[in-house]
Amino acid sequence: MGLKTQQQPLHLGKQTYFGEGALRQVTGIIKNYRRILLFNDQAAFKACGAEEFFLPIIEKFPIHILSYSGKALPLEDIQQLYDKNKHIRNIDLIVAVGGGTVIDLSKIYSLAYSNRLIDLDIILGDKIPENKIDLVFIPTTAGTGSEATSFAVVYKDKKKYSILHPTLLPKYTILDPGLLTSLPEEILNATVLDALAQGIESMWAAGGTAESREYAGMAISNILAGLAETERMKKSEAFQLGAHFSGKAINISKTTLPHAISYPLTSHFGIPHGIAVFLTLPKIAELNYHIAATAMQPGLNPEQHRKNFLTLFKLFEVPDIAGLTGKFKNIMEKFNVKTRLRNYGLKKDDLSRIAENSYTKGRSDNNPRKIDRKTILQTLGEIF
Ligand SMILES: [Fe+2]
Incomplete structure (x- = not known):
């Protein structure tokens, strides 16, 4: 699955695909999974060109899309969106296409869906459950580097919490600078x-x-x-x-x-x-x-x-x-x-x-x- 046109820079993991057009690697990944959840920010997804790329993939594969356009993650909002989509079961792959907020949101939901959580407040405690779902992170901004960290930042009553678990690191990362050009x-x-x-x-x-x-x-x-x-x-x-x-x-x-x-x-x-x-x-x-x-x-x-x-x-x-x-x-x-x-x-x-x-x-x-x-x-x- 290596890229032919681009030399892989040093220090990028084996399952990190980098370079213009690297987004194409996602098709090869998705086809190995049965139930896929895709996180995005609808407007950014369209503007960066990802929507056009994903349309035929969404038609072909069992992908459910969850969109979030907030600029930060208040736990109350995360819970609300989760309650509306709690019926989704047996997810085996989560794909996040977006900035740090969308990627962090997908980390929280990977914990939630892996463990069929009901009340998400539990992740603010000391015992954070492990994520059992494979993750693909595709950043569309050059900011937080959230695709490379095992933590997510959420707010509760305006107080900031860092949710940390080693299983929040993705299995695959796609760094396609083409997604940044319309930003x-x-x-x-x-x-x-x-x-x-x-x-x-x-x-x-x-x-x-x-x-x-x-x-x-x-x-x-x-x-x-x-x-x-x-x-x-x-x-x-x-x-x-x-x-x-x-x-x-x-x-x-x-x-x-x-x-x-x-x-x-x-x-x-x-x-x-x-x-x-x-x-x-x-x-x-x-x-x-x-x-x-x-x-x-x-x-x-x-x-x-x-x-x-x-x-x-x-x-x-x-x-x-x-x-x-x-x-x-x-x-x-x-x-x-x-x-x-x-x-x-x-x-x-x-x-x-x-x-x-x-x-x-x-x-x-x-x-x-x-x-x-x-x-x-x-x-x-x-x-x-
Ligand atoms: Fe930061």
Whole structure:
């Protein structure tokens, strides 16, 4: 099933198909299954060209389609859609064609259908059931890299939960940059900011390993190459690879403080995820660079920490931390992203609530610098 025209880039799994036209591989996969559930966002599915491709396949194979157009996943909405479709039984393949939200939704439903769950609240607890259904992920944005992670992000009462289980990794991944070419530049850019931040955060994460740092480096270098690219297909290709590697990187290292702060910014103020993450990135990069030994996360090797920043300087071709944060700001400028929180409808009074909700275990413990609410509040104040 290998692609003839494209050389497989290094580090892509054996069942990851990459390159323009890779979508065609899905037919060979689907024919081995009996009952298939396809997740999409109807409008995006049509716009990216997937609908035209899938029409004859849908006529020929037993495929049931579930569409979702929300930009995030409140558990209440997921439950509602699930209740309407609980009669669907014996699914043996789930195909998700869409951005991170659609892919995450399909992960939740793979748990639900595998275990015939009734009340989906159970996945918010400590005992997450395993997924027994084969998954095919086909991203149509270059953002979250969700196709390469074993977790899904959902919200309950505006609080963010990360649902994690190793069985949420797909059996097959199809990375077809052709699906990205119709994406408005604005969305392509906003989503790639997420991927770039994931690469950067993964590089400095306390939980990083040699392997995750290698993926993080590949994520950053591909995205930077995409930024410099003028031809759209080549840009899409580089961004898509970068996003995928950023997923592989954070699947090991997890993300850090900019991500932790981004969740309340998104759930309370509707700031798109990639932008929400990037807003605090320059300030947090500075904070994380200058760490006194006593403020360093236990378990993080100071020498490794120094090396991680040197790697970032090298990747971004800058001499020092000021150069690095300058580059982050340049990228936001290039993408016309407003850099102040007040531009997004926040009031000064909102900052303490954001700081309160940012302080999540796991994400904050993974930041190289130990962080308290006061520091978060101060950082938010500086970019207000
Ligand atoms: Fe992210």
